[in-house]
Amino acid sequence: MASKDRKQRLKDDTRRNILDAALRIGKDEGWQALSMRKIADIIEYTPPVIYEYFANKEALMLQLTKLGYCMLAKDMREARDKHTSPEKQLEDMWLTYWNFAFTQKELYQLMFGIEVNCCVWDNSIPEAEVPANMIWEVIGNLMGDAATEDLICKRYYTFWSVVHGLISINLVRQGVPDGMNEQVLKDAIGGIIHAIKG
Amino acid sequence: MASKDRKQRLKDDTRRNILDAALRIGKDEGWQALSMRKIADIIEYTPPVIYEYFANKEALMLQLTKLGYCMLAKDMREARDKHTSPEKQLEDMWLTYWNFAFTQKELYQLMFGIEVNCCVWDNSIPEAEVPANMIWEVIGNLMGDAATEDLICKRYYTFWSVVHGLISINLVRQGVPDGMNEQVLKDAIGGIIHAIKG
DNA sequence: TTAATTTATCTAACAGTGTTAGGCAAATAT
DNA sequence: ATATTTGCCTAACACTGTTAGATAAATTAA
Numbered sequence: 483m484a485s486k487d488r489k490q491r492l493k494d495d496t497r498r499n500i501l502d503a504a505l506r507i508g509k510d511e512g513w514q515a516l517s518m519r520k521i522a523d524i525i526e527y528t529p530p531v532i533y534e535y536f537a538n539k540e541a542l543m544l545q546l547t548k549l550g551y552c553m554l555a556k557d558m559r560e561a562r563d564k565h566t567s568p569e570k571q572l573e574d575m576w577l578t579y580w581n582f583a584f585t586q587k588e589l590y591q592l593m594f595g596i597e598v599n600c601c602v603w604d605n606s607i608p609e610a611e612v613p614a615n616m617i618w619e620v621i622g623n624l625m626g627d628a629a630t631e632d633l634i635c636k637r638y639y640t641f642w643s644v645v646h647g648l649i650s651i652n653l654v655r656q657g658v659p660d661g662m663n664e665q666v667l668k669d670a671i672g673g674i675i676h677a678i679k680g
Numbered sequence: 681m682a683s684k685d686r687k688q689r690l691k692d693d694t695r696r697n698i699l700d701a702a703l704r705i706g707k708d709e710g711w712q713a714l715s716m717r718k719i720a721d722i723i724e725y726t727p728p729v730i731y732e733y734f735a736n737k738e739a740l741m742l743q744l745t746k747l748g749y750c751m752l753a754k755d756m757r758e759a760r761d762k763h764t765s766p767e768k769q770l771e772d773m774w775l776t777y778w779n780f781a782f783t784q785k786e787l788y789q790l791m792f793g794i795e796v797n798c799c800v801w802d803n804s805i806p807e808a809e810v811p812a813n814m815i816w817e818v819i820g821n822l823m824g825d826a827a828t829e830d831l832i833c834k835r836y837y838t839f840w841s842v843v844h845g846l847i848s849i850n851l852v853r854q855g856v857p858d859g860m861n862e863q864v865l866k867d868a869i870g871g872i873i874h875a876i877k878g
Numbered sequence: 879t880t881a882a883t884t885t886a887t888c889t890a891a892c893a894g895t896g897t898t899a900g901g902c903a904a905a906t907a908t
Numbered sequence: 909a910t911a912t913t914t915g916c917c918t919a920a921c922a923c924t925g926t927t928a929g930a931t932a933a934a935t936t937a938a
Contacts, residue, residue: 489914514797518896528917530898539896595795595852599712635857639846639864647845648837654793659833666837677871687885716925726888728927737925884935895924906913 497535499525501549504542508588513598516543543592544607547600550589551609554582558613568624569675575617576645576671583649594646596653617641624678637678644670695733697723699747702740706786711796714741741790742805745798748787749807752780756811766822767873773815774843774869781847792844794851815839822876835876842868 503524507516518539522529536542561578565571583590591598593610621637622629648666652658701722705714716737720727734740759776763769781788789796791808819835820827846864850856 512797517894519894529896530918531916533897534915594848597793597797599710599795599797600852635860636863636867639849639856639860640842640868643845643849643864643868644838644842645845646848647841647843650792650844650848651837651841654798658837662833662837665834666841669834670838670841673871673875715923717923727925728889729887731926732886880938882935882937884933886931886933888931889929891928892926893924894926895922897921897923899920900918902915902917904913904915906911908909908911 493535496525496527496531500532500535500542501545505546505588508546508592513543513588513591543600546589547592548607548609550586550593551607551612553586553589554579554593555609555612555616557582558616562616562620568620569679571620572617572624572641572675573671575620576641577667579613579645580649580667583653587653590649591653594650596650614638621678624675628680637674640674641671644674691733694723694725694729698730698733698740699743703744703747703786706744706790711741711786711789741798744787745790746805746807748784748791749805749810751784751787752777752791753807753810753814755780756814760814760818766818767877769818770815770822770839770873771869773818774839775865777811777843778847778865781851785851788847789851792848794848812836819876822873826878835872838872839869842872 500521503521504516506524507520516539518529518532521532525531532542536545557578558575561574562571565574590596592600594600618634618638621634621641625633625637645667648663648670652663698719701719702714704722705718714737716727716730719730723729730740734743755776756773759772760769763772788794790798792798816832816836819832819839823831823835843865846861846868850861
């Protein structure tokens with residue numbers, strides 16, 4: 483029954499090819515230009531085949547969204563593990579978040595509905611909680627004994643808002659003065675860390 | 681030649697009706713569901729008529745975007761004029777910005793490309809600069825002699841990032857704990873104002 | 879008043895979209 | 909050798925934005 487395995491492997495390949503093709507179109511032409519027929523062209527199948535791997539276009543994009551969260555989590559984990567002090571960890575993790583948003587611009591757009599109407603948010607993306615939880619933990623460590631659920635939460639959203647906000651602004655508009663991004667970002671992160679340490 | 685005027689008035693009415701219909705669809709069913717045919721149905725014309733008023737769907741949505749900026753500017757102007765001290769003005773203006781984002785959620789989405797691929801950003805929206813300039817001015821007033829172009833810019837983007845970021849997060853996800861928004865928002869605004877005053 | 883012209887509006891179509899139903903042929907299982 | 913499953917395709921449906929071209933009404937010119 484080794485042929486079963488071989489077949490499964492082929493199916494896995496095709497599934498991967500579909501996702502790869504979709505991502506490539508998203509990167510090359512923007513999500514707006516993504517269509518099932520274009521994907522089918524690239525993988526050299528007819529469109530209905532895609533529906534054997536994904537329920538519909540949205541489910542396909544949801545998978546890419548999850549991929550994005552996994553990649554982001556990996557990057558942030560590595561950033562965290564480069565340091566021992568929670569302070570440095572936080573700094574580097576948010577800087578990594580920032581960099582991810584631009585090196586993986588299209589995935590970031592998908593993950594946060596920037597210029598694309600992203601997937602439904604019934605809690606069907608557990609992957610999204612991984613980066614969040616990592617940040618939470620480090621904030622808790624930085625706070626030490628003063629850490630309460632509520633306070634961590636507040637700091638987390640403050641961090642996230644300012645970083646995600648600045649990213650969003652940059653992604654939909656062009657014209658933030660050069661050097662301004664770095665100033666605002668580092669200032670804000672430093673400021674919040676300072677506030678946490680009291 | 682009064683009939684010319686009457687006709688012009690009718691044309692203006694139709695144009696307004698088109699925009700109204702589009703906005704209503706956006707509010708009722710989401711921008712994703714907006715179509716030229718649906719607009720045509722509502723205004724009781726056939727689709728091609730719309731193209732006598734707007735070059736295409738995007739131009740129509742751009743007009744709604746501009747409308748959004750005008751409404752936001754009006755709200756913020758009123759907020760500013762309720763106070764005399766720059767501090768109170770800033771506070772109220774950003775709170776007004778926040779409220780606008782939720783009372784006019786669909787327009788805000790359009791203006792900032794949240795869950796909708798918004799209009800091109802070649803500087804074809806001078807209306808967008810009005811709220812920005814108002815904030816700039818008040819920040820400058822608050823800074824007094826210490827005000828420099830660069831410093832104002834930095835504070836402006838810091839404000840905007842955190843407010844817009846928190847709004848974005850709320851609009852694409854549900855599940856920010858209750859009361860958290862107000863805490864983060866007021867904390868951040870207060871913190872930045874504090875930083876500005878040195 | 880009649881003829882010419884402009885204006886308002888429509889129908890029909892093109893090329894594209896997501897998605898589904900049904901068929902055919904090859905591979906597999908009985 | 910027959911039955912069944914699998915893989916993949918063609919064709920279609922109901923949409924989408926947009927345009928070309930016809931038609932009838934309103935306006936202007938003779």
